Amino acid sequence: xxxxxxxxxxxxxxxxxxLASLFGILTRPVGYLAAIWPANAxxxxxxxxxxxxxxxxxxxxxxxxxxxxxxxxxxxxxITLWLTAANLAGVLAGYLCxxxxxxxxxALRRPISVLYLFAVCVASAVAAALVGxxxxxxxxxxxxxxxLELWFTSELVNTLVVLPMILTFPPRDAWRWPRxxxxxxxxxxxxxxxxxxxxxxASGLIGGPGALAYPVPALLxxxxxxxxxxxxxxxxxxxxxxxxxxxxxxxxxxxxxxxINSTSSTRLGIALMALGPLTVAxxxxxxxxxxxxxxxxxxxxxxxxxxxxxxxxxxxxAILAKxxxxxxxxxxxxxxxxxxxxxxxxxxxxxxxxxxxxxxxxLDRELGAHGRLARIGGEEFAVVVADLSxxxxxxxxxxxxxxVEAAPQGEGAVVPFPISTCVGVSHMLVAPDGDPDHGLSLxxxxxxxxxxxxxxAGRNSVVSAAQAAIA
Numbered sequence: 001x002x003x004x005x006x007x008x009x010x011x012x013x014x015x016x017x018x019l020a021s022l023f024g025i026l027t028r029p030v031g032y033l034a035a036i037w038p039a040n041a042x043x044x045x046x047x048x049x050x051x052x053x054x055x056x057x058x059x060x061x062x063x064x065x066x067x068x069x070x071x072x073x074x075x076x077x078x079i080t081l082w083l084t085a086a087n088l089a090g091v092l093a094g095y096l097c098x099x100x101x102x103x104x105x106x107a108l109r110r111p112i113s114v115l116y117l118f119a120v121c122v123a124s125a126v127a128a129a130l131v132g133x134x135x136x137x138x139x140x141x142x143x144x145x146x147x148l149e150l151w152f153t154s155e156l157v158n159t160l161v162v163l164p165m166i167l168t169f170p171p172r173d174a175w176r177w178p179r180x181x182x183x184x185x186x187x188x189x190x191x192x193x194x195x196x197x198x199x200x201x202a203s204g205l206i207g208g209p210g211a212l213a214y215p216v217p218a219l220l221x222x223x224x225x226x227x228x229x230x231x232x233x234x235x236x237x238x239x240x241x242x243x244x245x246x247x248x249x250x251x252x253x254x255x256x257x258x259x260i261n262s263t264s265s266t267r268l269g270i271a272l273m274a275l276g277p278l279t280v281a282x283x284x285x286x287x288x289x290x291x292x293x294x295x296x297x298x299x300x301x302x303x304x305x306x307x308x309x310x311x312x313x314x315x316x317x318a319i320l321a322k323x324x325x326x327x328x329x330x331x332x333x334x335x336x337x338x339x340x341x342x343x344x345x346x347x348x349x350x351x352x353x354x355x356x357x358x359x360x361x362x363l364d365r366e367l368g369a370h371g372r373l374a375r376i377g378g379e380e381f382a383v384v385v386a387d388l389s390x391x392x393x394x395x396x397x398x399x400x401x402x403x404v405e406a407a408p409q410g411e412g413a414v415v416p417f418p419i420s421t422c423v424g425v426s427h428m429l430v431a432p433d434g435d436p437d438h439g440l441s442l443x444x445x446x447x448x449x450x451x452x453x454x455x456x457a458g459r460n461s462v463v464s465a466a467q468a469a470i471a
Contacts, residue, residue, distance in 0.1 A: 044090075044095060306373045425447065
């Protein structure tokens, strides 16, 4: 198994670096300057996201990928080795810096994370420049100082453009295909991306130094609308487009170093411009997390994780209002854990809490997406479901009751003794002019009365409001 993991690491790193390096080499319009060099940033991002890649085998595979890409495109071995050393020095410096940062900062989840990212990119660029600058005379006919400036600027630009996209790439279980549609909400959601496309077209058509800033408002709009990865990808695409636009304007007849020197400032400005949308996206991400936490605290029971009473009442009113519009039925179930006071008195409140959590898990699992579950009192739970017949409502209540009764018991179980519940069922066909508040109060009262009948009948039973009325 270990051998397979090593082989996989070598293949992934070597192939990734090789392909990314080939892409960068193909964007060299002048001399040895690549308009975009993504290989270092991609390698750094992979090693930060997957620390197991940062092994001796991983670094060796990266070395081989760099060498192979340069040699197959006509590079000389001596220069190729030096260039590879500069690339690896920058990646190693960045990796060592990232190891000192918390996971939230590595994923750009906090407002200050982008500043940490910038500092790491600067350190990486300095390391690459200190190694690569000595080759300036051979590569660009420039002295060490100018070569240092060239390496630093190029490395910083490429890392700032590409690395955020790698760091924020969502895990596989979080992938979501965009929903395509032509409704108002769909068009509003697509508007920032469309504005970004139009602004890039304007930059290419109008030209001039000021045209490089045309996409900025649209990028900020994207940062306020989309997530961190989408913003990072959009920013990288726009930056890459602008970098190619700038370096592509340099004709081959111009002396290499002069052309590079004339575009370094513009290239660096484009990369630094990307920090704005990334910061906005990070701030927005942190804000959304806080709002989600607040929503969870307000709308969910802190112990069991199911809906709170307030949230249940609000959702039930909405379900009743929708049922009234379509003349459909609504079912409300109320559960009470049998002998819960004796459990607390005999086994302690900690065991009582475990009972509540277990019952909530069982009910939530069995209910699935067919209804909404809430804890509405100390040991009382409630379920609201739409579009069930009276017979199906009773069958659901019985199934949920049986699931709680069949929960694991005995030695080693979370709750080592039998647990049972009583269930009261109210079922109503909602009239078109039905008032949700009145309807909910009526259903709660009927379910509560049925629950009382179930408890009086010997517990661990299901009683409907109709049965209670007959009795």
